[in-house]
Amino acid sequence: MGKRSAFPRKARDLYPSPYSVVPALIPHLGIKRFAEPCAGHGDLVRHLESFGLECIYRDDISTGADALARRSYGSGEYVIITNPPHTRNLMHQLIEHFQAIAPVWLLIDLDWVANKQAVPYLRHCSDVVIIGRVKWIPDSPYTGKENYSWIRFDAGYHGLTRLHNQR
Numbered sequence: 560m561g562k563r564s565a566f567p568r569k570a571r572d573l574y575p576s577p578y579s580v581v582p583a584l585i586p587h588l589g590i591k592r593f594a595e596p597c598a599g600h601g602d603l604v605r606h607l608e609s610f611g612l613e614c615i616y617r618d619d620i621s622t623g624a625d626a627l628a629r630r631s632y633g634s635g636e637y638v639i640i641t642n643p644p645h646t647r648n649l650m651h652q653l654i655e656h657f658q659a660i661a662p663v664w665l666l667i668d669l670d671w672v673a674n675k676q677a678v679p680y681l682r683h684c685s686d687v688v689i690i691g692r693v694k695w696i697p698d699s700p701y702t703g704k705e706n707y708s709w710i711r712f713d714a715g716y717h718g719l720t721r722l723h724n725q726r
Contacts, residue, residue: 576603576642577697580666583690584640584709585610587664587723594632594661596624597641597653607640627656639663647676654680658712669706681720686711688723 581603594616595604604614616632618624632639639657643650643665650667657663662685671677672687688709692702 575600575695576606576666577694578606578609580642580690580693580707580709581606581610583688583723584664587686587688587709587711588612588638588640590636590638590662592635592637593640594637595641596626596629596632596639596657597643599642603640603642627652629660631660637661642666651676651680654712658683658714662711662713662716664709664711666707667710669708672708672710680712683712683714683716684710684720685713685716685718686721686723 576599591611592613592615593607595601595607595614596616596618598604598617598619599621601617604617608614615635615637618626620626639661641653641657641663643653645668650665654663654665657665669687669689672681672684686709688711690707690709692705693707694702
């Protein structure tokens with residue numbers, strides 16, 4: 560699941576979120592209700608719920624739910640939290656779309672922030688929570704070769720980006 564790997568990518572970029580990526584995010588949320596529009600098999604939802612968060616919506620393209628077609632995930636205050644497909648064109652569309660609905664936390668490779676393609680999106684980036692390398696394949700003895708982070712976008716945010724290093 561990275562640029563330094565010779566392994567073929569999984570269909571739909573379906574890499575279930577391991578529990579290890581969640582604890583670093585929890586102190587930065589502030590909101591206990593969330594939507595997960597790229598839920599895959601629901602791993603991230605289960606991990607977030609184990610911290611007492613309430614999932615108000617979960618679905619996935621595999622069940623016919625197009626995250627780009629949805630304009631709301633309900634009433635009241637909530638955030639969107641997801642591990643999106645990392646195919647850049649689709650990921651960029653999702654950033655634009657989600658942040659217009661609610662603040663969104665996306666699990667993205669940390670290098671993305673340092674590339675030119677990120678510039679148009681960073682003006683609405685409030686926080687980057689560094690989590691380091693992630694073990695994406697449960698049976699593998701190895702972690703991935705990329706560092707990952709939770710990145711928060713909000714269309715209404717226009718300030719400096721706060722960097723949180725959890726390591």
